[in-house]
Amino acid sequence: MRINFKLTQQQDCQSFKGLAVLKTALLSLCVLFAFSFTTQAAAKIEQWTTTKGARVFYVQTQGLPLVDIQISFDAGSARDGAQKGIAALTSDLLKSSAGSWSTDEIARRFESVGARFDSETNAETGSLEVRSLTEPALLKKTLETLQVVLTKPQFNPADFQREKNQTLATIKQREESPAELADLAFDTAVFGNHPYASPTAGYLKTVSDLKAQDLKQFYQRYYVAANAMIVIVGDLDKQQAQQTAEQLLQGLPVGEKPAALPDVKMPEKASVQKINFPSSQTHVLVGLPGMSRTDPDFFPLYVGNHILGGSGLVSKLFDEVREKRGLAYSAYSYFAPMVKQGAFTIGLQTKNEQTEQALKVLNDTVNDFINNGITEAELSAAKKNITGGFVMRFDTNNKLADYVTRIGFYNLPLDYLDTFPQKVEAVTAEQVKEAFKRRVVPALFQTVTLGGSAAKK
């Protein structure tokens, strides 16, 4: 069962991990662009610190006998150093043998009670995530297993070699994908030597060079209580949540937090890269370092981008590129706010022959937006869209857990969710124009086009 979408919009992909019946169909639902900023709110978040110094964020939800637990560490690929890919491979190994259990046994322990377990890495975090039923006997087995996985990974040579080979295969496959190759080139252009520049999985050379001992050291340095936060969202009472948090970290050294990452430097001038690839479309990416999660310009930039290219089918870019001219299937812009300045990205993909035309429409639209700002009507429509649908951003246990993790990781205030709509309402057209003019500077745009020969020119 294959599905094609009309639009490229953000979807609640999390909820589709379910039944094997629908796997093929529903996974393809997720082949979308998760670009708009996802927020949410209005849940009562409680926060405390475990005896070992890990921060816990807890929300009690009722109605379903399940719990989502996310244990996150400041251990994403931004901590790779020269060993690009080490964070991701370390995280992969946390699904392998631990304590006295083999990888097979660990998988069986989770799955025999219907729990879903995964370890994930992105640029900023390494995390262990589990979803379990709260039926005591089932949850007990899930938590016992999770504690061992977290605190006693073996990093044995057989597991290590296998996971490394799989990562190398993934990296090779990346070379088949014009979209991924374009992203790689774009991140390098935008971030230069900053740790955000490199892909989470690393490179063939750097991953080939990794040793099991390197991973063990990375784990010992970063997977420590002082660098951990635990999010518990589900049908557990506070006492159960407290016990759960203490139990999970049992045996984990306290350690210490890593130093702050360096600031992202703005490029000195614009650049254009044209990369040849045997594809029928050319992928176009334009942008520069954007904003941080706690940026003073966060709200004007967020609301402004919503109008420019963040609101799917009613954005200016979508209208100019797709609706008026039929030049692309998707055209968008987004800020990816991080601890430091994440990228501001404008993108589309179009048949090779019309790359120049599409790129011109993109740049004209952005320039017009920066120079002329937005109308009151546009601002009002954007505010209605953001605030009117605000409640939908945290309407599942899964989404709520993800958002609470974000609040915790970026040290946002616990009432962030409650105040978000007011902050959106307070944004003025003048603020949007001023913030874009100051922060989104075309003279510093990094442009990447990757595609077939017509793109060369």
Add this chain to the structure above:
Amino acid sequence: MITRLLLRTLLCVPLLAHGSEVKVHEKVLSNGLKILLKEDHRSPVVVSQVWYKVGSSYEPNGITGISHMLEHMMFKGTDDYPMGEFSRIIAENGGDENAFTGEDYTAYFQTLEKSRLEVSFKLESDRMRNLHLLPDELKKELEVVTEERRMRTDDQPREKMNELFRAMAFTNSPYKNPVIGWPSDIAAYKVEDLQAWYQRWYAPNNATLVVVGDIDPQATFALAESYFGKLQPSEIKPLKPQTDMEQRGVRKMTVKAAAKLPYILMGYKVPSLKTAQNETDAYALEVLAGVLDGGSSARLTKDLIRGQQIASSVDAGYNLSSRLDDLFILEGTPADGKSVLDLEQALKVQVKNLQTNLVSADELQRIKAQVLANKIYERDSNFYQGMLLGIFETVGLNWQKQEEYVSKVNQITAEQIREVARKYLIEDHLNVAYLDPQPTTEDPKASPITGGRHAH
């Protein structure tokens, strides 16, 4: 001992799941529109989905992909809501919207804060009967769909192979055609084709409205009736059966594409829950898929990725809810140093094992635990619950079948799994495709960067 304890624990779970099972409210309007409602009061939100019984498997040759094209055109306006108004109004109300087309359905949805549900009904009921199909808009949208096809299929070696693979596997079943359509068909659509397709399938008596969320069922029925109730039904002519010819002997193909890794795709012809003479066969195939690929402890990952290390990735897939006979899929990427033939051989050993030996009690227990848990997890998403109801109803299974799922799966025995493996996973009904990676002429190479500080 451990197993026995666990089984006892798990026995409590179905009770718990059953006890909190949410009732589906059903009503059929006099014009034939079926309405399915499900309450979930955890958040003040609703999802509203309109499902049409039409998709790529309804399409004759020459206009493949037209259901998907029409889905795009459904956003192009009516008398009351000209071009752009639909999406503007949904956005203004804080809504998210999208639409999707599959082989057996076309669906449109909005998610909204609960007080805005009326907006969805107003707009969806309007475009069900009053769509404008204009040549100029079609011309632009053809380009958009062609770009979509390039992105999804043409520039993706595995997707491209999958498309050709299905075209080989099916003889006369419409499942041989891609949902997005063949390129020459896409290029040749005329407004008249779309108009005819719209007239033929877009009517209340060929649609199901599904609403899940924080609703009052009676009030929602009344609200839906006030908008959809006035629409005229159409005469919907029954589909021709197009039952695929029986396959007589294995079919194999090679697909060359610019790629870095080899890849193998295998598919056995199997019935779905809709087409199986005996429903148990479909549920047994479902559990069989779980034996092979229901998680990291299932056989394919445990034996082929970890144990023998023949594959770097491997999957099994079965679509219980297909409208027509479909394929039971096995696919994977060989591990470094192994070939697609090694992986094919290993997958066939897995099949042989299922045909020869009974699945262990432990494995069955694991699958049933997962099915029960998933049934609860899926209720975390209104959208997903709506999808399940919509798909089942639209392929003609009736939504009630969705509710039987857990109990039917629970009844499947090891003997029944062996039986369906022997009956359906046979060489004469097998299709195999190999991706033969071609060098990407030259490796992607950047032109010198012009400007910037990162010249290197």
